[in-house]
Amino acid sequence: MSHAVMTIAQLNTFLARDFPQVFTPDSAFSIVSVGYRESVMRCRFDQRHLRPGGTISGPTMMTLADVGLYIAILASIGPVAMAVTTNLNINFLSKPAPRDLIARTKLLRLGRRLAVGEVSIYSDGEEEDMVAHVTGTYAIPQERAGA
Amino acid sequence: MSHAVMTIAQLNTFLARDFPQVFTPDSAFSIVSVGYRESVMRCRFDQRHLRPGGTISGPTMMTLADVGLYIAILASIGPVAMAVTTNLNINFLSKPAPRDLIARTKLLRLGRRLAVGEVSIYSDGEEEDMVAHVTGTYAIPQERAGA
Amino acid sequence: MSHAVMTIAQLNTFLARDFPQVFTPDSAFSIVSVGYRESVMRCRFDQRHLRPGGTISGPTMMTLADVGLYIAILASIGPVAMAVTTNLNINFLSKPAPRDLIARTKLLRLGRRLAVGEVSIYSDGEEEDMVAHVTGTYAIPQERAGA
Amino acid sequence: MSHAVMTIAQLNTFLARDFPQVFTPDSAFSIVSVGYRESVMRCRFDQRHLRPGGTISGPTMMTLADVGLYIAILASIGPVAMAVTTNLNINFLSKPAPRDLIARTKLLRLGRRLAVGEVSIYSDGEEEDMVAHVTGTYAIPQERAGA
Numbered sequence: 001m002s003h004a005v006m007t008i009a010q011l012n013t014f015l016a017r018d019f020p021q022v023f024t025p026d027s028a029f030s031i032v033s034v035g036y037r038e039s040v041m042r043c044r045f046d047q048r049h050l051r052p053g054g055t056i057s058g059p060t061m062m063t064l065a066d067v068g069l070y071i072a073i074l075a076s077i078g079p080v081a082m083a084v085t086t087n088l089n090i091n092f093l094s095k096p097a098p099r100d101l102i103a104r105t106k107l108l109r110l111g112r113r114l115a116v117g118e119v120s121i122y123s124d125g126e127e128e129d130m131v132a133h134v135t136g137t138y139a140i141p142q143e144r145a146g147a
Numbered sequence: 148m149s150h151a152v153m154t155i156a157q158l159n160t161f162l163a164r165d166f167p168q169v170f171t172p173d174s175a176f177s178i179v180s181v182g183y184r185e186s187v188m189r190c191r192f193d194q195r196h197l198r199p200g201g202t203i204s205g206p207t208m209m210t211l212a213d214v215g216l217y218i219a220i221l222a223s224i225g226p227v228a229m230a231v232t233t234n235l236n237i238n239f240l241s242k243p244a245p246r247d248l249i250a251r252t253k254l255l256r257l258g259r260r261l262a263v264g265e266v267s268i269y270s271d272g273e274e275e276d277m278v279a280h281v282t283g284t285y286a287i288p289q290e291r292a293g294a
Numbered sequence: 295m296s297h298a299v300m301t302i303a304q305l306n307t308f309l310a311r312d313f314p315q316v317f318t319p320d321s322a323f324s325i326v327s328v329g330y331r332e333s334v335m336r337c338r339f340d341q342r343h344l345r346p347g348g349t350i351s352g353p354t355m356m357t358l359a360d361v362g363l364y365i366a367i368l369a370s371i372g373p374v375a376m377a378v379t380t381n382l383n384i385n386f387l388s389k390p391a392p393r394d395l396i397a398r399t400k401l402l403r404l405g406r407r408l409a410v411g412e413v414s415i416y417s418d419g420e421e422e423d424m425v426a427h428v429t430g431t432y433a434i435p436q437e438r439a440g441a
Numbered sequence: 442m443s444h445a446v447m448t449i450a451q452l453n454t455f456l457a458r459d460f461p462q463v464f465t466p467d468s469a470f471s472i473v474s475v476g477y478r479e480s481v482m483r484c485r486f487d488q489r490h491l492r493p494g495g496t497i498s499g500p501t502m503m504t505l506a507d508v509g510l511y512i513a514i515l516a517s518i519g520p521v522a523m524a525v526t527t528n529l530n531i532n533f534l535s536k537p538a539p540r541d542l543i544a545r546t547k548l549l550r551l552g553r554r555l556a557v558g559e560v561s562i563y564s565d566g567e568e569e570d571m572v573a574h575v576t577g578t579y580a581i582p583q584e585r586a587g588a
Contacts, residue, residue: 058213058232063206085205086408087381087431089236089530091557091576093550108571109534113407114380114433116532118559118574130549133559135532135576137381137431139408233555234528234578236383238410238429240403255424256387260554261527261580263385265412265427277402280412282385282429284528284578286555352526353504360499379499383530 004034004075011071014079028060029067034075037107037117041068042124045100058132061101062090065119065134068105073115073138076107080140086114088136096131097123113140151181151222158218161226175207176214181222184254184264188215189271192247205279208248209237212266212281215252220262220285223254227287233261235283243278244270260287298328298369305365308373322354323361328369331401331411335362336418339394350390352426359384359413359428362399367409367432370401374434380408382430390425391417407434445475445516452512455520469501470508475516478548478558482509483565486541497537499573506531506560506575509546514556514579517548521581524556529577537572538564554581 006014008031015023023029032040043064066085073083102124107117119134153161155178162170170176179187190211213232220230249271254264266281300308302325309317317323326334337358339350360379367377396418401411413428447455449472456464464470473481484505486497507526514524543565548558560575 058235059206059210062209062213062235066205066209085239087236087238088205088209089234089383089576091234091549091578092232093557108532108574116534116574133549133557133576135530135574137532236429236530238402238431240410255385255427263387263427280402280410280429282383282427284385352507352529353500356503356507356529357500360503379533381530381532382499382503383528385528386526 003036005036005078006034006075008034011074014074015071029064031071032102034071037072037076037110039068039072039075039105041071041103041105043101043103045098058090058092061092061096061121061132062088062134064101064103065090065105065121065132065136068103068119069107069115069117069134069136069138072105072107072117073110073140076110077140082141083115083138086137086139088134090132090134092132093130096121097126100124101131102127108135111140113142114138115140150183152183152225153181153222155181158221161221162218176211178218179249181218184219184223184257186215186219186222186250186252188218188250188252190248190250192245205237205239208239208243208268208279209235209281211248211250212237212252212268212279212283215250215266216254216262216264216281216283216285219252219254219264220257220287223257224287229288230262230285233284233286235281237279237281239279240277243268244273247271248278249274255282258287260289261285262287297330299330299372300328300369302328305368308368309365323358325365326396328365331366331370331404333362333366333369333397333399335365335397335399337395337397339392350392350395352384352386355386355390355395355415355426356382356384356428358395358397359399359415359426359430362397362413363401363409363411363428363430363432366399366401366411367404367434370404371434376435377409377432380431380433382428384426384428386426387424390415391420394418395425396421402429405434407436408432409434444477446477446519447475447516449475452515455515456512470505472512473543475512478513478517478551480509480513480516480544480546482512482544482546484542484544486539497539497542499531499533502533502537502542502562502573503529503531503575505542505544506546506562506573506577509544509560510548510556510558510575510577510579513546513548513558514551514581517551518581523582524579527555527578527580529575531573531575533573534571537562538567541565542572543568549576552581554583555579556581 109116121132268279415426562573
């Protein structure tokens, strides 16, 4: 197993510049750790993400998974602003608790053109009970030769 | 083909009360039309939804599709606050233009317990070129007998 | 709308040579029609495809959809033996009747590298009631320059 | 972690009677092991499952995953002939080697009505390199009270 090619600090700088809409200073999302072909993200519990019944919304979890995949790719191949999601499939498994979410991403395939990964989402501290499971595919632009 | 059982005005009132996080007065999402087993939604173009390169973000489109499915279900069976998404699959097809998005939802199946639908997302005025395609499943709570 | 670049007869010859495992002379699958970015396939009703309860099996429908997508691609860009499925998502909607299945495929995107399509599967003669809905992605090899 | 409620021998007897089309005496599929919420299946390498280039076909892998999920459910809740797949999503990751496939299934959720699982497919002896990844949902009939 090799190492990540970007640190969390480098990723944060890159994302703040290239995704100011998502990675605002008060963003609910933060990077917990990265490695080669993997990332762990946290989504801070926040009233704005709630659905009726007090649970965290589906779109918040889809966003979290999409970002987790992107960061696992960046951490593995370096800054590629134009990598784009081509497919994302999510299964919602159980009602999340009213607390932070943790998203663990593993890339199942990291090819030259396509990266495929899975993301397991849990309520913080309750990792025996998965809240949602995601698989997603990113297309990687070919002009990254110099990256 | 039968008719919708809720009007757009009734849906807006229901959503504002039960989903104040999403359906704020300044929400980018609005209902264009509803019918039995179908809905059309608009997502107003807004800088906050952009990705690098100036395109609307994937999570915005996933949210739009999820809401379009939910509204098609509400319009067909009446107010069911606790219907929940169990699966959502999205294929991103082309880069959206910097303008409003239109999401056309059709329910492919409306059973007692599960509803399955598809959502076709376009840039407003460019319906020959689909931007994203979504299929999703909602579980319908059984206690809706009195709804 | 342009035309298919291969006829049904050309497709049958190509498939019999390159996919003798699936397109045997007694195969249950046959091409009904093709066009640019579309195909219609038939799956003959056959006891071997049954599940308990007498319905056609899920794997038969997944195979039918995968083949329908492949044929729509071949019909649009010419013989590309090495195009491979990268993702397939199927929703089973209703129990098929004990009769032939019809699969209508439309390509939603036909890029240089990726083709994405949807397949609607019906029991023959009952097209108001969809049996299954599929979306799938094929990767197209780049060495098809001369195709 | 509790135990499987059916043995491999009991599962084979059940499947041979209820799925004679798939579980023929010369079937390529066999159960390697089962546990509570999990199964391991083997698909014997066989010329009939090949695609051009000598690789095992996508539909063979989809069938293997569908069966692996079904057997993990049976092993966990007992014989339920009428459990049906409602959704299956497969990502094809790398070209399988010309040898047996191994499919490892884990149920991520086992509710009263819906079971959701994931299946990791490998070439036998090459488990560091996943060939395909599947998630699937089964609907469980409610009349299983007496099962």
